[in-house]
Amino acid sequence: MVLTDPARSARRAALAVRVAAWVLGLLPLALLGYRWLGTGLGANPIEALILHFGRWAIVLILVTLALTPTRRLTGFNQLIRARRSLGLFAFLYVSLHFLTYLVLDQFFAWDYIWEDIAERPFITVGFLAFLLLVPLAVTSTKGWIRRLGRNWVRLHRLVYVVAVLAVVHYYWNVRADEPTPILAIAAVALLLLARVPRVASRLSRLGRQ
Amino acid sequence: MLIRKPDDITSSEITPEDVYLNRRSFMADAARLGIAGALAPALVGAAAEAEAEAASAQGRFPARAPRQEELTPFEDVTQYNNFYEFGTGKGDPYRNSGDFKPRPWTIEVAGHCAKPGAYDLEDFLRPHELEDRVYRLRCVEAWSMVIPWRGFPVSRVIDRAEPTSAAKYVAFTTVVRPTEMPGQRGRILDWPYREGLRLDEARHPLTIFATGLYGRDLPNQSGAPLRLVVPWKYGFKSIKSIVRMEFVEDMPYTTWSAMAANEYGFYANVNPEVDHPRWSQARERRIGEFRKRPTLPFNGYASQVAPMYRGLDLRRWY
Numbered sequence: 001m002v003l004t005d006p007a008r009s010a011r012r013a014a015l016a017v018r019v020a021a022w023v024l025g026l027l028p029l030a031l032l033g034y035r036w037l038g039t040g041l042g043a044n045p046i047e048a049l050i051l052h053f054g055r056w057a058i059v060l061i062l063v064t065l066a067l068t069p070t071r072r073l074t075g076f077n078q079l080i081r082a083r084r085s086l087g088l089f090a091f092l093y094v095s096l097h098f099l100t101y102l103v104l105d106q107f108f109a110w111d112y113i114w115e116d117i118a119e120r121p122f123i124t125v126g127f128l129a130f131l132l133l134v135p136l137a138v139t140s141t142k143g144w145i146r147r148l149g150r151n152w153v154r155l156h157r158l159v160y161v162v163a164v165l166a167v168v169h170y171y172w173n174v175r176a177d178e179p180t181p182i183l184a185i186a187a188v189a190l191l192l193l194a195r196v197p198r199v200a201s202r203l204s205r206l207g208r209q
Numbered sequence: 210m211l212i213r214k215p216d217d218i219t220s221s222e223i224t225p226e227d228v229y230l231n232r233r234s235f236m237a238d239a240a241r242l243g244i245a246g247a248l249a250p251a252l253v254g255a256a257a258e259a260e261a262e263a264a265s266a267q268g269r270f271p272a273r274a275p276r277q278e279e280l281t282p283f284e285d286v287t288q289y290n291n292f293y294e295f296g297t298g299k300g301d302p303y304r305n306s307g308d309f310k311p312r313p314w315t316i317e318v319a320g321h322c323a324k325p326g327a328y329d330l331e332d333f334l335r336p337h338e339l340e341d342r343v344y345r346l347r348c349v350e351a352w353s354m355v356i357p358w359r360g361f362p363v364s365r366v367i368d369r370a371e372p373t374s375a376a377k378y379v380a381f382t383t384v385v386r387p388t389e390m391p392g393q394r395g396r397i398l399d400w401p402y403r404e405g406l407r408l409d410e411a412r413h414p415l416t417i418f419a420t421g422l423y424g425r426d427l428p429n430q431s432g433a434p435l436r437l438v439v440p441w442k443y444g445f446k447s448i449k450s451i452v453r454m455e456f457v458e459d460m461p462y463t464t465w466s467a468m469a470a471n472e473y474g475f476y477a478n479v480n481p482e483v484d485h486p487r488w489s490q491a492r493e494r495r496i497g498e499f500r501k502r503p504t505l506p507f508n509g510y511a512s513q514v515a516p517m518y519r520g521l522d523l524r525r526w527y
Contacts, residue, residue, distance in 0.1 A: 042300060043281075043289035043496045044352060107500060112489060120487055173487065176397045176468065178297050 013078040021082035024063065025089030028056035046104045053097035058170060060090035061163050062187050069194035072203040084140055087159070091137040094166075098130050122172035129165035132158050160195075163188045277343060281354035281496050283423050289496065290430045291348065292449055293398050294383065294390040301392070302430035309389045311433035311450070320380070320456035323371035330434055334420065336369065337361040341424065342417060344440035346447075347479045347508045351488045354496050358438055359421035364412040372408065372456045380405040380461035381437060382453040398464055404448035405461035405475070406439065409517055415440055415510060418451075441510040443477045474527035478518065479508035483527045 032052055035041065041048040064086040071079045106113050116123045136156055138144070145152050167188050171181035193199055292302035295309075314330040339359050347353045367379070383402040387393040393400050410416060419438045420427060427433040432449025439446050445465050455461075465473035472486055481491045481504040492501040507514050518526075 043285035044299070044494070046494070047299075047352075104499075109501075112492070115489060119484070120489075122487055174297075176293060176297065178397060179395070 010078065013076075014081050017078045017081045018085065021085040021089075025060070025085060025092075028052065028060075028093060046100065049100045050097060050105060053093045053100060054170070057090055057093035057097055058166050058184055060086055060093060061159070061166055062184070062191065064090055065159070065163055065188070065191040069191065069200075069203055071207075072194075072200060073207045075207040088137060088140060091133050094130050094133055098127075122169055125165045125172070126169035129162045129169060132162050132165070136162075160192060163191070278345070278355045279497075280343070280357055285496050286354055286356050286422060287428050287431060291350075291444065292392075292430055292432070294392045294400075294402065294450070295430060296392045297397060305391050306429035309386070309429040309433070311427075311429060314434050314452075316435065316451060317453040318366070318370050318455075319453065321373045321376040321458065322456045323373065324369065333366075333435075337365055339420065342438075344415075344438060345508050346438075346440065346444055347493060347504065349443040349445060349473070349477070349485055349488065349490075351490065351493045351501075351504075352496055353493045353504075353508075357423055358417065358419040359424060360417040360419035360438065362414055363416045363418050363437070364414065366418065366454070367408070367412055370456070375458050376408055376456035378405050378407055378457050378459065378461050379411040380453075380455045380457050381448045381451050382455075383448055384450045384452045399467065401452075402448060402464045403461065404437070404446055404463050405457075406437075406446070407517075408456070410439070410514075413514060413517070415513055441479060441507040441514045443479060445473070446477050476518075476521075476523075476526050478514075478523065478527075479504060480506060480523055480527065482506075483524055 032049075064083060067079050067083050067086070071077055102108065102113065106116075117127050118124070136158060139148060139152060139155060148155060167181065167184045170184055174181050194203060288303040289299045290302040291299065292306070295302040295305040312330065315327050316330065316333045317325075317327045319325050339361055341357055341359050343355060343357045345353055346356050363379075381404050384390075385393060385401045406416070417438050419432070419436050420434060422428075422431060427436065432447075432451075435451050436449040437447045437451065460475055463473075463475055465477075466475050479490070484490050490504055493504045494501050505511070
């Protein structure tokens with residue numbers, strides 16, 4: 001009979017989760033590079049970049065939000081180790097999305113940028129989501145976690161607001177009744193629902209069975 | 210021989226005096242650019258001169274310099290499209306339109322006219338000499354292209370149909386074929402796609418039915434076999450794959466304005482002053498260029514078409 005070392009297998013699981021988080025986090029850049037080298041980015045590369053980064057930012061926000069409910073449901077506690085990396089990767093793509101708009105699309109035309117933020121609700125909402133992510137990214141270090149203590153958790157609940165703003169931004173930006181933004185909205189609704197205390201404890205009970 | 214000016218000619222169809230006086234320099238430019246040969250001699254009248262005048266109206270070119278703007282590459286024109294019948298992504302129409310069969314094709318002319326009827330595409334086209342026209346295309350999403358279309362003025366078709374005095378508008382309809390058009394299998398839009406023009410807009414010499422671009426037949430993703438091109442309006446007015454045109458009395462139903470009336474008006478004239486709620490219309494990105502350029506009123510065709518809208522509040526009738 002083979003003796004399993006619980007500490008060792010936990011370390012292995014933690015490593016696997018971390019590697020998976022990095023693979024997923026770098027996948028959008030790899031896909032972009034592949035497309036660039038292959039067929040290119042098409043007739044409007046700036047628009048293609050903005051859409052690519054924006055879509056992947058939403059995907060990573062959704063995956064980050066899915067970790068806690070999945071952990072409850074499966075009892076696979078190591079999943080939580082992917083949260084910070086994926087959250088930071090989400091911030092990376094939100095930043096690239098915003099910078100592409102700022103630099104390549106608008107080329108620092110501040111008056112037009114300001115007009116966009118002030119007058120176009122979908123941009124207002126997207127910009128707000130970006131701003132709210134900044135303090136979360138800044139306080140993602142161990143030092144800040146220690147210093148903020150209980151307030152760190154409170155602060156990081158802002159990600160729920162960010163998720164809602166992000167999918168509204170996506171929905172308002174799309175013409176006609178495309179299904180993908182509606183799917184993203186449904187996903188956020190489900191993931192927030194999973195955090196309602198009664199739902200959360202039921203998920204945990206299901207996980208233990 | 211007495212040449213009489215027809216009574217029904219609108220002021221917009223008359224060549225402006227300065228263009229008329231400059232026609233020799235236009236002819237010289239056109240010849241240098243090699244486009245004169247492609248134009249039917251009869252058409253080196255109002256329409257063609259109007260087009261050249263449109264370019265010079267931008268004021269960016271000295272009077273005798275070549276006026277033609279750089280054409281958007283064929284690959285970009287045919288691989289970057291909004292044609293929701295084939296999908297909502299810009300590359301979808303190019304990728305998903307392979308199964309579409311633009312022939313055989315029938316076009317129905319209906320409504321308030323003396324000669325309604327259904328025509329095979331060949332019969333519909335036969336009476337018309339095709340000409341090449343280089344037009345700017347401006348999308349409401351704030352990008353633009355310069356496209357060499359092949360086609361003929363819609364006014365020719367209207368003249369043949371002999372609309373009655375009740376006809377105030379022309380309504381156009383796109384084909385519905387979910388088996389060949391995968392985008393139509395979902396309810397993304399209220400199919401069939403419909404558009405319309407005021408009768409005088411449809412009659413304007415700049416308004417054409419296009420059957421081709423870059424000297425060849427229209428590819429499926431560009432609206433084969435027959436589409437409208439109205440260069441001073443946002444791209445969505447230029448309805449593709451037309452199966453029906455109807456002369457109507459009241460302002461017709463149009464897909465986008467029905468979908469979001471606050472965003473898409475019936476007129477949809479390119480206007481840098483009136484913003485779309487989601488996209489500033491003050492500037493545009495010409496496909497292939499890095500920096501945005503200012504958008505011109507009526508997409509640069511103001512001197513030809515603005516008279517049609519005299520007295521119309523363009524903020525209200527956007």
